Amino acid sequence: MLTSSILYNGQLRTTATHLQSGTVINTDAPVDNNGKGERFSPTDLVATALGSCMLTIMGINAAKNGWNIEGTRVSIEKIMGTEPRRIVEVKVVFDFPGDNGLGEKEKTILERAALTCPVAKSVHPDLLQSVTFNW
Missing domain, CATH: 3.30.300.20 (K homology (KH) domain)
Incomplete structure (x- = not known):
């Protein structure tokens, strides 16, 4: 059974969806790795x-x-x-x-x-x- 689905949103950000619950986690690359650091890396x-x-x-x-x-x-x-x-x-x-x-x-x-x-x-x-x- 699949756990999650992850979409690349561009600008070093992703959206991960937990398939059983629909809960969403957004990620961002950290500042020291070209990201904005505005979300969990x-x-x-x-x-x-x-x-x-x-x-x-x-x-x-x-x-x-x-x-x-x-x-x-x-x-x-x-x-x-x-x-x-x-x-x-x-x-x-x-x-x-x-x-x-x-x-x-x-x-x-x-x-x-x-x-x-x-x-x-x-x-x-x-x-x-x-x-x-x-x-």
């Missing part, structure tokens, strides 16, 4: 997908165990390299809300879930994934 989406996937997998584990991580935020910093141009590092910082009632065992389970999410295991092994959990 494709590499921004890769880095963002990593954080989103980690948080989703943590949410699945939390729900299965009756734990609440609602309100957790993730900040993403993408570091680009050259020759070849690529993402060399993604810094992922989790900020959990105040007193969530989780003990060390629960936190460890959630951290391991994040670090083994499908996106984390799908990107190239040379991509440095620097992950911080602020409980």
Whole structure:
């Protein structure tokens, strides 16, 4: 089953449509690569997908165990390299809300879930994934 359809709009911009839901994402090349930087770049989406996937997998584990991580935020910093141009590092910082009632065992389970999410295991092994959990 197809996942998405992508249209090149010119001026280094694309429109991607999620075929199941109809949700649309527009991209733009970054300023440092001849774009306007007015939307997510494709590499921004890769880095963002990593954080989103980690948080989703943590949410699945939390729900299965009756734990609440609602309100957790993730900040993403993408570091680009050259020759070849690529993402060399993604810094992922989790900020959990105040007193969530989780003990060390629960936190460890959630951290391991994040670090083994499908996106984390799908990107190239040379991509440095620097992950911080602020409980």
